[in-house]
Amino acid sequence: MKKDQLKKLLIKIFIKYKLSKEHANICSDALVNAELVGAPGHGLSRLKMYCDRINKKVINPKPKFKFKKISSSITQIDANNSIGFVAADIGIKRAIESARKTGIGLVGIKNSGHYGLSGYYAEQAVKKNFLSLIFTNAPPAIAPHGALKTLFGTNPICFGTPTASKIPFILDTSVSMINRGKIRVAARTGSKIPEGVALDKNGNPTTDAKKALEGVQLPIAGFRGSGLAWMVDILSGVFTGGNHGGKVKDPFDDFSGPQNIGHLFIVMKPNLFVNNFNSRIKENIKRIKRLPKLKGVKEIMYPGQNKFNRYKSNINKEIFIPDAIKSDIEKLLN
Amino acid sequence: MKKDQLKKLLIKIFIKYKLSKEHANICSDALVNAELVGAPGHGLSRLKMYCDRINKKVINPKPKFKFKKISSSITQIDANNSIGFVAADIGIKRAIESARKTGIGLVGIKNSGHYGLSGYYAEQAVKKNFLSLIFTNAPPAIAPHGALKTLFGTNPICFGTPTASKIPFILDTSVSMINRGKIRVAARTGSKIPEGVALDKNGNPTTDAKKALEGVQLPIAGFRGSGLAWMVDILSGVFTGGNHGGKVKDPFDDFSGPQNIGHLFIVMKPNLFVNNFNSRIKENIKRIKRLPKLKGVKEIMYPGQNKFNRYKSNINKEIFIPDAIKSDIEKLLN
Numbered sequence: 001m002k003k004d005q006l007k008k009l010l011i012k013i014f015i016k017y018k019l020s021k022e023h024a025n026i027c028s029d030a031l032v033n034a035e036l037v038g039a040p041g042h043g044l045s046r047l048k049m050y051c052d053r054i055n056k057k058v059i060n061p062k063p064k065f066k067f068k069k070i071s072s073s074i075t076q077i078d079a080n081n082s083i084g085f086v087a088a089d090i091g092i093k094r095a096i097e098s099a100r101k102t103g104i105g106l107v108g109i110k111n112s113g114h115y116g117l118s119g120y121y122a123e124q125a126v127k128k129n130f131l132s133l134i135f136t137n138a139p140p141a142i143a144p145h146g147a148l149k150t151l152f153g154t155n156p157i158c159f160g161t162p163t164a165s166k167i168p169f170i171l172d173t174s175v176s177m178i179n180r181g182k183i184r185v186a187a188r189t190g191s192k193i194p195e196g197v198a199l200d201k202n203g204n205p206t207t208d209a210k211k212a213l214e215g216v217q218l219p220i221a222g223f224r225g226s227g228l229a230w231m232v233d234i235l236s237g238v239f240t241g242g243n244h245g246g247k248v249k250d251p252f253d254d255f256s257g258p259q260n261i262g263h264l265f266i267v268m269k270p271n272l273f274v275n276n277f278n279s280r281i282k283e284n285i286k287r288i289k290r291l292p293k294l295k296g297v298k299e300i301m302y303p304g305q306n307k308f309n310r311y312k313s314n315i316n317k318e319i320f321i322p323d324a325i326k327s328d329i330e331k332l333l334n
Numbered sequence: 335m336k337k338d339q340l341k342k343l344l345i346k347i348f349i350k351y352k353l354s355k356e357h358a359n360i361c362s363d364a365l366v367n368a369e370l371v372g373a374p375g376h377g378l379s380r381l382k383m384y385c386d387r388i389n390k391k392v393i394n395p396k397p398k399f400k401f402k403k404i405s406s407s408i409t410q411i412d413a414n415n416s417i418g419f420v421a422a423d424i425g426i427k428r429a430i431e432s433a434r435k436t437g438i439g440l441v442g443i444k445n446s447g448h449y450g451l452s453g454y455y456a457e458q459a460v461k462k463n464f465l466s467l468i469f470t471n472a473p474p475a476i477a478p479h480g481a482l483k484t485l486f487g488t489n490p491i492c493f494g495t496p497t498a499s500k501i502p503f504i505l506d507t508s509v510s511m512i513n514r515g516k517i518r519v520a521a522r523t524g525s526k527i528p529e530g531v532a533l534d535k536n537g538n539p540t541t542d543a544k545k546a547l548e549g550v551q552l553p554i555a556g557f558r559g560s561g562l563a564w565m566v567d568i569l570s571g572v573f574t575g576g577n578h579g580g581k582v583k584d585p586f587d588d589f590s591g592p593q594n595i596g597h598l599f600i601v602m603k604p605n606l607f608v609n610n611f612n613s614r615i616k617e618n619i620k621r622i623k624r625l626p627k628l629k630g631v632k633e634i635m636y637p638g639q640n641k642f643n644r645y646k647s648n649i650n651k652e653i654f655i656p657d658a659i660k661s662d663i664e665k666l667l668n
Contacts, residue, residue, distance in 0.1 A: 070606055070607075071436055071437055073407060073437070074438060103408050104407060106437075106438050106606075108607040110607070131573065144625065144634055145634070146627055146628055146631040146634040147622070147625040147631075148625070148626040148628050149625045151621070151622055159568075161568055161572075169564075169568070171561040171564070177555075203628075220554055220558055220559070221511075221554035221555055224507045224554055225555070227636075228505070230505070230622070230636065230637065231637075233618065234495055234615065238608075238614045239465065239602075239604065239608070239611070240607050241607050241608045244614070244618050245617060268440070268573075270573065272408060272442065273402075273404075273410045273442040273444070274572075274573070274574075277572065277573070280572045280578070281568065281572050284568065284572050284579040287485070287579035287580055288485055291477075291478065291481040291485060292481065292483050293480055293482060294480055294482050299480075300479070300481055301479075301480065302561075303557075303565075
C-alpha cells in the first residue's frame with residue numbers, strides 16, 4: 001500500500017476510535033513514518049493495541065492536557081492518558097518554543113503512553129535547527145544487573161543535532177541488545193531472534209521470540225547498560241511524575257489501567273556557545289568519515305543516516321503489510 | 335600514606351608549580367578522591383603529567399576564567415587552559431547556582447583539560463540536592479564503528495541524582511569497554527588487561543596494555559556505543575567551543591599545545607515536576623533492590639554504591655602508592 005493511502009486509512013480508524021482529526025493525523029503520521037524508516041515494531045504492529053486500549057478506556061482519545069509553566073524554559077505537561085504520539089508531539093513543540101526564547105527548553109510529561117520512536121521527535125527539533133536529548137521509559141523488558149527479573153524498559157537514549165546537511169544526526173538507541181518491538185514482530189511472524197540478546201523465563205539463552213517475550217532481554221554492556229536504563233527510568237519517570245520502577249504497564253498485555261509513561265525533552269539552541277555550530281558539526285562529521293575504514297566498510301555512517309536512507313528509498317514504494325495486520329486494519333475499519 | 339598527609343604533599347607540589355593555594359587545594363582533593371574511590375587511573379598516576387604540562391606551558395597555572403552569561407540559566411566559561419579540575423569545579427558550582435535560581439543550569443566550558451572523574455562533580459551537585467548530566471570529551475582512544483583508527487575519547491556519560499540517603503546515585507560510565515586510565519596503570523605496572531576490550535595497532539585482539547595504548551579500545555555495544563561516544567563529542571566539544579573530532583591532545587604524549595577539552599554540565603532541581611522526589615527515588619531504588627537475584631548476588635547495587643563503599647572503607651587506611659609514583663612525588667617536591 002502507498003503511504004498516502006495508508007495514512008488515510010489510519011486517520012479513518014483513529015477518528016472512528018474517537019480521536020480528533022488533528023490527533024488522528026499526528027498518530028497516523030507517526031505510524032507511517034515508523035514503517036518508512038524500517039521500524040515496523042513501532043508501526044502498524046501496534047495499531048490494534050492502541051485501538052483496544054481506547055476501547056478498554058485505558059487510553060483517553062479526548063485528552064485534556066494540563067500545562068504547568070514552571071519558567072520560560074520549563075513546562076510540565078499532564079497528558080491525561082493521551083495516546084503517546086500526541087503527548088510527545090505537543091511536548092517537543094513546547095520544548096522547541098522554550099529553547100527558541102531562552103536557549104534551553106525542558107519539558108517533563110506524565111500520564112502519557114507509548115509514543116513510538118524517540119528519534120521521530122528529535123527529528124522535529126532538528127528540522128527547526130535545535131539539539132535535543134530525549135528520554136522515555138517503557139514496560140519491563142530488561143533485568144537490572146544482578147536481578148533475575150525484568151524491571152527496566154528498553155528505555156531509549158535519544159540525541160539529535162542538526163548537521164548542516166539534509167540528513168540529521170539522530171542517535172536513538174535502546175539500552176537493550178535488541179528492540180522489544182523487533183522481538184514482537186519476530187513472535188508474530190514466527191521468525192528467530194539473534195543469539196545473545198535474550199534469556200527465557202528460567203534464565204537460559206533463547207532465540208525463540210515468544211520465549212524471549214516471557215523472559216528477560218539483556219542490556220548492552222552489563223552493569224553499564226543496566227545503569228543507563230536506570231538513569232532513563234529516573235529522568236523520564238521518577239523526575240517527571242510518571243510511573244517508574246517497573247510500574248509502566250505492558251500496552252499489549254495489561255489493560256488494568258493507563259500506562260502513565262513519562263517523557264523528558266531537553267532542547268537547546270546550537271549556537272548558544274559558538275557562532276559557527278554549522279561549520280563545526282560539518283567539520284566533525286567530515287573528520288570521522290575520512291578515517292581509514294575496516295575491510296568491507298564503504299562509508300562510516302553517523303547515527304540516523306541509515307534510517308534516513310531507508311526512508312528515502314521507501315517513500316515512493318509500496319509499504320509491505322503482513323496479512324495479520326491487513327486483517328487487523330479491515331476489522332478496525334468495520 | 336594517610337590521605338591528609340598525601341593531600342598536604344600534593345598541595346605543596348601544585349603550589350610549587352605555580353597554582354594558587356585555592357586551586358592547589360581543588361586539584362589535591364580531586365586526586366586524593368580518585369585514589370580513595372579506587373580509580374587510581376584518575377589519581378596520582380597523572381600527577382607528574384600535570385606538572386610536566388605546566389612546565390611546558392600547555393597548562394596555564396594562573397588561568398583567567400572568562401564568563402559569558404547567556405541567560406540566568408546558561409553560562410559559557412572560557413577556562414584559559416586551566417588544569418581541568420579547577421575549570422570543572424567552577425563550572426559545576428555555576429551550574430548549581432543557576433539551577434538553584436531557575437530550576438535548570440547549563441554550563442559549557444572550553445579551553446579546559448582533563449578533569450578526572452565526572453562523577454566527582456556529579457557528587458557535588460548531589461550534595462546540594464540537584465540532578466546532573468555531565469559530558470566531557472577526551473583524547474582519541476576508541477575507533478568509530480567501521481573505522482580502523484581511534485578518534486573518539488572514552489567520552490564518559492555521567493548522571494547523578496540524590497537518593498534521599500547518604501549514598502548518591504552516580505552513573506559515570508565511559509563508552510569504552512575499559513577506562514583508558516586502567517590500561518595506563520596496567521602499562522605502568524606491567525599487568526595484563528582483560529580480553530575483548532582492545533585491539534593492537536594492526537586490529538588484532540590484545541591483552542598487552544602497552545600494545546592496547548598504541549591500538550584501539552573497543553566501544554561498548556558496537557554501533558550503539560560508538561554513537562554514544564559521538565554524541566558526547568558533539569555535546570562537550572562541537573557545542574561548547576572545545577576541541578572535537580579527534581583534536582583533543584593526549585596529555586601524556588602530546589605537549590605541542592593545550593588540550594582544549596570541552597565540558598558540558600546540565601543541572602536540575604529534583605522537585606521541578608513533583609513535590610515528593612525524595613520519596614519517589616527511595617521507592618524506585620527499593621523496588622529494584624528487592625527483585626529476585628541471580629545466584630551469588632547478595633545485593634543489587636545502584637551506580638555509585640560500590641564507589642561510595644570503597645571510599646568509606648579506604649578513608650582511614652593508608653593509600654597505596656606504587657614505587658614509580660613515590661619517586662615522581664619526591665622529584666616533584668625537590
